Amino acid sequence: MRSVATGNKAVAEAVRQANPAVIAAYPITPQTEIVESIAGFVADGTLASQYIPVESEHSAMAACIGASATGVRTFTATSSHGLLYMHEMLFWASGARLPVVMANVNRAVGPGWNVWAEHTDALAQRDTGWLQVFVATVQEAYDTTLMAFRIAEHNDVLLPVMVNLDGFSLSHVMQSLDTVTLGDFIPPMVLPHRIDTANPQGYGPLTGPEEFYKFRWEIERSMRDARSVIAGTEKAFAETFGRKYGMTDEYRCEDADVLVIALGTFGKEAEVAVDILRKEGIKVGSLRPRWFRPFPDLDVKGRDIVVIDRDYSFGFGGVLADSLRARYRVEPSSIIAGLGGQEVTYDDIASFVRTRMPGTETWFGVHDDV
Amino acid sequence: MAGTWGRISTAVSPFPNPHYCVVYMRTGISMAEIPKEEYVLKCTSGCAGCSSTLCLRYILKAAGPETVLVMPACCTSVIQGAYPNTAMNVPVYNIAFASAAACASGISASYRSLGKKTNIIVYAGDGGTVDIGLQALSGAFERGTDFLYICYDNEAYGNTGMQRSGSTPLGALTTTTPAGKIHAKKDIDSIVAAHSPPYMASACSAYPLDLFKKVRKALEVRGPTFIHVLAPCPPGWRFPSDQTIEVGKLAVKTGMWILWEREYGKLKISAPSRAAVKKPEPLATYFSAQGRFKGIDPAVAEQLRNEVRRNIQRFVREEEQSCDQ
Numbered sequence: 001m002r003s004v005a006t007g008n009k010a011v012a013e014a015v016r017q018a019n020p021a022v023i024a025a026y027p028i029t030p031q032t033e034i035v036e037s038i039a040g041f042v043a044d045g046t047l048a049s050q051y052i053p054v055e056s057e058h059s060a061m062a063a064c065i066g067a068s069a070t071g072v073r074t075f076t077a078t079s080s081h082g083l084l085y086m087h088e089m090l091f092w093a094s095g096a097r098l099p100v101v102m103a104n105v106n107r108a109v110g111p112g113w114n115v116w117a118e119h120t121d122a123l124a125q126r127d128t129g130w131l132q133v134f135v136a137t138v139q140e141a142y143d144t145t146l147m148a149f150r151i152a153e154h155n156d157v158l159l160p161v162m163v164n165l166d167g168f169s170l171s172h173v174m175q176s177l178d179t180v181t182l183g184d185f186i187p188p189m190v191l192p193h194r195i196d197t198a199n200p201q202g203y204g205p206l207t208g209p210e211e212f213y214k215f216r217w218e219i220e221r222s223m224r225d226a227r228s229v230i231a232g233t234e235k236a237f238a239e240t241f242g243r244k245y246g247m248t249d250e251y252r253c254e255d256a257d258v259l260v261i262a263l264g265t266f267g268k269e270a271e272v273a274v275d276i277l278r279k280e281g282i283k284v285g286s287l288r289p290r291w292f293r294p295f296p297d298l299d300v301k302g303r304d305i306v307v308i309d310r311d312y313s314f315g316f317g318g319v320l321a322d323s324l325r326a327r328y329r330v331e332p333s334s335i336i337a338g339l340g341g342q343e344v345t346y347d348d349i350a351s352f353v354r355t356r357m358p359g360t361e362t363w364f365g366v367h368d369d370v
Numbered sequence: 371m372a373g374t375w376g377r378i379s380t381a382v383s384p385f386p387n388p389h390y391c392v393v394y395m396r397t398g399i400s401m402a403e404i405p406k407e408e409y410v411l412k413c414t415s416g417c418a419g420c421s422s423t424l425c426l427r428y429i430l431k432a433a434g435p436e437t438v439l440v441m442p443a444c445c446t447s448v449i450q451g452a453y454p455n456t457a458m459n460v461p462v463y464n465i466a467f468a469s470a471a472a473c474a475s476g477i478s479a480s481y482r483s484l485g486k487k488t489n490i491i492v493y494a495g496d497g498g499t500v501d502i503g504l505q506a507l508s509g510a511f512e513r514g515t516d517f518l519y520i521c522y523d524n525e526a527y528g529n530t531g532m533q534r535s536g537s538t539p540l541g542a543l544t545t546t547t548p549a550g551k552i553h554a555k556k557d558i559d560s561i562v563a564a565h566s567p568p569y570m571a572s573a574c575s576a577y578p579l580d581l582f583k584k585v586r587k588a589l590e591v592r593g594p595t596f597i598h599v600l601a602p603c604p605p606g607w608r609f610p611s612d613q614t615i616e617v618g619k620l621a622v623k624t625g626m627w628i629l630w631e632r633e634y635g636k637l638k639i640s641a642p643s644r645a646a647v648k649k650p651e652p653l654a655t656y657f658s659a660q661g662r663f664k665g666i667d668p669a670v671a672e673q674l675r676n677e678v679r680r681n682i683q684r685f686v687r688e689e690e691q692s693c694d695q
Contacts, residue, residue, distance in 0.1 A: 022479045024472075050479035055509030059472030062465060062506065066440070066476025069463060072484075074476070088466050195461045195477070197436050197488060202456035204464035211453055 005177040007141045007170040011077070011103045011163065012037035014145035016047045017182045020101075021072035024052040024063035029115045030167040031079040031105040038075075049075075057082035061089035061100070068098035069203065071194030073149065076100070079167065080107035080121045087125065093160045094129030094219060096204060097193065099152035100160040103145065106134075106264065106310075107167040108340040116341020117166040119263055119311040123292070123319040129219045131161040131226055132293040136249070136268035138175035141165050143243055144290075146185065147233050153189045154233075156225040164292075166265045166310075168341065180241045223294050230291065247296035249288040252278065256285030258353055259300060262308035263289060263320060266338060270308075272346035277353055284353055295323060305332035306356050308349065312336055317361060333357050337364035399586075401579050405431045409459040416449040419604040419611025421575035421618065422522040423449055426493060428578045429520060430460060432585035437489040438463060438477060442470035442503055444495035444522075445529045468502045470494050471510035474517045482516055489589050490517040496537035497527045500558040511565035511594040518588045518595045521558065524603035532606040539626075540677070541670040543662045544606075550666060554677065562596045563632065570596040571631035576618025577642050584631060600627045608661025617659050625650035625678045628685050636692040639685055647682045 005013065012034050015023070023042075025035035041047035050067075054060045057078050064074040078086065083104050093100050108118035122132060131151065135141045141163070148161040165171055195203070207215065230247065238244040251271045253259060260270040267288025277284045289296050309318025316322060321334035333356035338344045342365065352364075409430035416423035422445055430437065437460045441447060447464060451457040465473040470492045478490050494503055499521035507519060526544045527533040533546040536556035543550055562570055569591045573581040581599060588595035602618050604611040621627040622642055629640035639647060653675050657663040663671075 021483060022476060024476060050483045052475055052479050053513065054472060054475070055505060055512070056472075058468060059475070059506050059509055062469030062472035063476035063479070065465065065469075066463070066473035066478075067480040068476070070477055070480040070484075072480045089469060092466055092469075195438055195463060197438065197461060200435075200456070200459055200461045202450055202453065202458065202462045202464070205450055205456060205462065206448060206452040208452060 001179045003177050003179065004174050005138055006033065006172050006174055007138050007165045008033035008105070008172065009037055010138045010142035010177050011145050011165070012041070013177075013179060014142045015075050016041045018073065018075070018146060018149045018186055019047065020049050020075040022050045022052065022064065022067035023075045024054050024060040024067070025076055026054050026057050026060045026078070026082060028057070028079045028082040030107060030171045031077045031082070031103065033171070034077040034103055034105070057085040058089055061086040061093060064100045065089065065093050065096060065098055068093070068100050068191070069096065069195050071189065071191040073153070073189045074100050075102065077103040077105070079105040080109050083121045083125060084109060087128070090125055090128040090130055090160070095215070097158045098160060099158055099189070099191075101145070101148045101152050101163070102160065103163045103165065105167045105171045106164050114340040115167065117169050117265075117310065118339050118341070119164070122162065122164045123311045125162070126293065126319070129159060129223075130293060131157070131159055131223070131291070132164060133161065133291050134164045134263040135290070136170070136265050136288060138170070138173065138177050139243070140245070141170065142177055142179065143237065143241070143245065146180075146182065147237055147245075150186045150233050151226065151229055153186070154229045155190070155192070157222050157229050158191070159219065159222055159226065164264065169265045183240075185236070185240055226294050245290065247289070247291045248298065249290055251286040253285030253287050253299070256283050256303060258282060258284040258304040258306065258356070259287045260284065260306045260308065260349060260353060261287050261289065261298070261320065261324065261332070262310070263292065264310065266308050266310060266344065266349070269344070269346050270349050273349035273353065276346065276350050282353060295327065298324070298328065300324065300328050300330055304356060304358060305330055306335060306352050307332040308335045308337055308352065310338040312339065321361070331359040334361040335364055336361065399579070399583055404428070404579070404582055405434070407431065407435075409435070411457045411459055414449045414457040415451060416445075417605055417611070419614040420445070420449070421603065421614045422446060422524065422601040424578065424614070425522055425575045425581060425599050425601055428582045429491070429493070429585050432582045433489045433491060433589060435460060436487070437491060440465060440470050440474045440477065440490065440492045442494050442498040443467040443529065444493075444498050445524070446493055448529060467498055469506050470498060470503055471506040471515070471519060474519070475510045475513065475515045478515050478517050492517065492519045494519070494521055495528065496521060496523040496525060497535040500536040500556045504561070508561070508565065511562065511567055511596075515594050516592055518585070518597065520597045520599060522599045522601040524601045524606055525555070526603070526606055528603050528606050540674055541663060541666045543664065550670060559598055565594070566635065567596055568593045569631070569633055572598045572600070572627070572629055574600040574618045574622055574627055574629060575602065576615045576622065577629065580629060580640055580642055587631070606662070608664070609659055613659065620651070620656045620659055622646055623651045624653050624656045625682050626653060626656050628681065630685055637685065637688045638692070639689050647686055650678065650682065653678060
């Protein structure tokens with residue numbers, strides 16, 4: 001069914017269709033519309049979930065963990081400070097191998113108070129054992145949220161998934177949305193290690209040095225297996241509903257000498273810049289990683305790379321640029337832009353490409369005399 | 371099973387949340403009737419004379435096998451045993467320090483929506499309750515979560531080696547109050563009472579039958595219930611491990627710890643505390659039975675005596691008012 005919706009509404013609608021048994025939620029701008037919409041679905045009876053209006057994000061994740069551990073589907077949504085507040089529990093969810101699905105509406109972290117888009121909130125959770133995916137359109141937010149449940153709950157994965165969408169520039173933007181009739185696309189959740197009083201076990205007890213690392217390896221093994229589960233799910237989605245996704249979203253990359261690499265809406269904005277630059281004779285493409293964990297295989301060999309980081313790791317560099325440097329031994333032109341909602345247009349992205357200098361880092365809008 | 375059944379009537383209850391259902395409760399039970407089944411198995415890693423393990427033994431006997439224990443970081447995190455073994459014959463869900471009540475909320479929401487009546491019991495220490503876990507506890511009680519929260523109170527962070535907690539009494543020596551605690555014990559019961567739970571009680575490891583009955587009662591009530599158990603700790607309170615019961619009894623006999631229960635807001639002082647509130651034994655006997663009050667400043671001791679007196683008056687008065695209603 002075709003309609004027009006915001007990114008937040010698209011996520012909420014996907015959650016309604018995925019029908020989690022338990023949703024624990026706490027409001028935070030710019031995510032609030034998701035949990036408000038879900039509360040509305042529960043109130044009007046179009047969603048039969050148990051809605052737990054928790055008193056904090058730390059408890060939101062703890063409640064999802066408790067519910068998920070009983071073997072039922074769970075969802076929560078958060079943003080920025082809320083995500084940081086649940087940091088401890090993110091490790092707990094992945095460590096306990098619970099397929100919680102969470103939408104995170106990317107927002108800067110204070111101080112000063114800033115509600116606008118930035119990816120540092122999500123990227124600071126890089127090492128928590130969560131699968132992380134970044135979306136760029138309202139349709140993609142909806143489709144990816146649906147797929148997230150199937151991927152998380154797959155027996156080869158059983159890890160939580162974080163669906164990231166940019167605050168305001170996607171969460172509050174109206175775009176067309178084509179909703180699907182879900183059918184049995186998401187199979188019923190079967191958690192092999194669900195709490196069972198008929199088979200009493202200790203969950204997460206003391207685990208010594210001779211055992212602990214084995215559980216950590218299990219997480220990594222599932223992260224690796226997740227690649228094929230993601231591919232299989234995206235393939236099934238394309239076959240069932242006609243929309244194709246991959247680990248990355250590539251635009252005019254086949255013959256490109258230069259690649260613009262950015263997460264989220266900037267990666268989509270870059271496609272306009274690519275068209276402008278192509279007219280100028282610059283053979284450029286946009287390579288947008290959708291998945292950040294597990295990290296996709298990118299074909300960057302022999303090409304100039306312009307990486308736009310809407311995040312920063314102080315004392316080191318842009319997180320995406322660092323990932324590319326480490327993984328592919330490349331020297332990208334690293335652009336730090338869009339922090340705290342800083343305005344970045346496709347013209348700006350085009351100029352990043354024109355003025356690219358491999359091996360340098362440039363903070364957009366910051367000059368030496370500032 | 372023999373015994374009498376009592377009924378709490380919401381008709382006379384001052385309790386403001388009418389959605390908690392009316393329950394029938396068994397009020398008479400003897401030690402001989404306590405189930406023989408053991409859910410705390412032998413060879414736990416509890417310290418010699420550990421009272422919290424003793425409490426858990428009776429709590430689980432009262433709850434039975436259809437029970438999930440939710441446990442934040444606490445002494446029992448260690449006592450339950452290390453992977454791949456468990457000393458508990460019910461599922462134990464370990465969860466981060468601050469989040470036991472919230473985790474239990476999730477389990478409860480899932481089970482109740484599936485129509486499962488499984489007992490969900492948080493078993494948390496005083497640090498995980500009155501300090502780091504307070505927010506989650508408050509949230510779960512405000513939301514009317516159907517679960518039982520048991521705080522076993524050894525009045526310090528026992529698992530990490532006896533550092534002060536909000537629940538450590540005034541004057542007590544801990545590893546972080548080497549000169550004695552200068553702040554009073556946090557009154558968690560009043561905080562919990564402010565959430566108007568349908569049932570709450572205090573208990574003490576020295577009175578297992580009283581504890582057993584209170585757990586049974588709490589589990590038969592729908593909604594959030596709370597039991598605060600005093601759990602004397604031999605190494606932490608610095609007394610010989612064969613004195614655990616004696617020290618617990620002294621706490622009650624001196625009025626330092628009062629046993630009571632509040633059903634739908636109506637307070638009743640429990641049998642073991644009846645004599646103590648009328649004529650408490652001198653507090654000095656409680657102090658001298660443990661090393662943690664050694665050399666206590668007489669002025670601080672006097673403050674504690676006044677505190678105990680006030681507390682007794684407060685409970686006696688509340689019970690009288692409850693009777694008047």
